Amino acid sequence: MNSNYSIETIITEQDRKELKKLFDNLSFMNLQQGCHLFNIERRDVKDEKNVYTEKIRKYGESKGYQLQQNYFLKYRENSFTRVHADDCHSDSVKLTIVTVVETQDLIGGECLVFDEYQKTLDNRGDYIMLSGDDNGVPYGKNIIPVFVKLNCGQSVVYDGGVEHGVTRVEQGHRVVLVSWFN
Numbered sequence: 001m002n003s004n005y006s007i008e009t010i011i012t013e014q015d016r017k018e019l020k021k022l023f024d025n026l027s028f029m030n031l032q033q034g035c036h037l038f039n040i041e042r043r044d045v046k047d048e049k050n051v052y053t054e055k056i057r058k059y060g061e062s063k064g065y066q067l068q069q070n071y072f073l074k075y076r077e078n079s080f081t082r083v084h085a086d087d088c089h090s091d092s093v094k095l096t097i098v099t100v101v102e103t104q105d106l107i108g109g110e111c112l113v114f115d116e117y118q119k120t121l122d123n124r125g126d127y128i129m130l131s132g133d134d135n136g137v138p139y140g141k142n143i144i145p146v147f148v149k150l151n152c153g154q155s156v157v158y159d160g161g162v163e164h165g166v167t168r169v170e171q172g173h174r175v176v177l178v179s180w181f182n
């Protein structure tokens, strides 16, 4: 089954620890709302060639994209991201990599991606179409809500047109590095 996102291991455990140190040393903004993000802490990585984000930059470049922006988000109680696609931003984003830097006592705060509904999913033979035919069936549309399970240090990668969100945090926190490419 093809998906419109992938889970990758781009950085090592040592890299993840270095990223956490970088996060700890950056100044922060608490945003009640920042575009699609709510009740969240944001820390911008100013230097695009930062040594700790190098592997992620190179990964994006290997796919043919240029790094546009790196920033950390800290999801904590009541943080969430409403469903959106990143290419809605004025600086059109072509590829997004979200890397989990730290997770602690987390309930909620999980990544949701809306995956493509493909005709092959319908070929089991034991389903019928209520309408009798498949006119208007949303084949090729990104309508399937998928909960993307990420371990610490892993990255989820999707292109700018893929809708995604983050469920509201009920407890604990999660720090991620968001890398935008165009």
Ligand SMILES: [Fe+2]
Binding pocket: 084, 085, 086, 164
């Ligand atoms: Fe986004």
